[in-house]
Amino acid sequence: MERTLGIVKPDAVKAKHTGKIIDAYLEAGLRIVGMKMVHLSPEQAKGFYYVHKERPFFNDLVAFMTEGPVVLLCLEGENAISRNRDLMGATNPANATEGTLRKRFGANIERNAVHGSDAPETAAFEIGYFFNAFELV
Numbered sequence: 674m675e676r677t678l679g680i681v682k683p684d685a686v687k688a689k690h691t692g693k694i695i696d697a698y699l700e701a702g703l704r705i706v707g708m709k710m711v712h713l714s715p716e717q718a719k720g721f722y723y724v725h726k727e728r729p730f731f732n733d734l735v736a737f738m739t740e741g742p743v744v745l746l747c748l749e750g751e752n753a754i755s756r757n758r759d760l761m762g763a764t765n766p767a768n769a770t771e772g773t774l775r776k777r778f779g780a781n782i783e784r785n786a787v788h789g790s791d792a793p794e795t796a797a798f799e800i801g802y803f804f805n806a807f808e809l810v
């Protein structure tokens with residue numbers, strides 16, 4: 674059993690895709706064990722994406738992730754991390770497989786609708802960054 678962090682990013686929340694994305698997680702057999710809507714501050718977004726702080730797109734990414742509310746989800750299931758990455762599709766929606774969340778709802782390499790942890794270590798960091806033990810059922 675594994676846990677991963679999913680985020681419905683501000684573009685997808687604004688476009689009213691939250692319900693469809695949550696439905697896709699559930700249909701894929703991922704259980705929701707934590708969920709909340711928040712509007713991230715710049716400091717919170719920078720801390721979450723600190724691994725990318727030297728990347729040229731970092732400031733734009735922080736601006737994007739703070740432009741409106743996001744939905745944070747802790748998802749659980751067997752191989753939840755890689756299964757969620759498969760469900761999401763490639764970072765750039767143009768390269769994403771048909772039917773994936775980023776193909777369905779992403780606009781471009783930045784505004785790509787969803788986040789998903791990419792490894793057990795990052796999942797542990799990301800879940801702990803946003804949820805405390807009492808918020809996970």
Ligand code: IDP
Nearest residue numbers: 725730734763764782783784785787788789791
């Ligand atoms: P991932 O979300 O598929 O794991 P990462 O490389 O970890 O992709 O990048 C984190 C986020 O940063 C992406 O989801 C996307 O929103 C943004 N991003 C990644 N690469 C670029 C880029 O080349 N230009 C603009 N934004 C990018």
Ligand code: MG
Nearest residue numbers: 788789790791
């Ligand atoms: Mg990543």
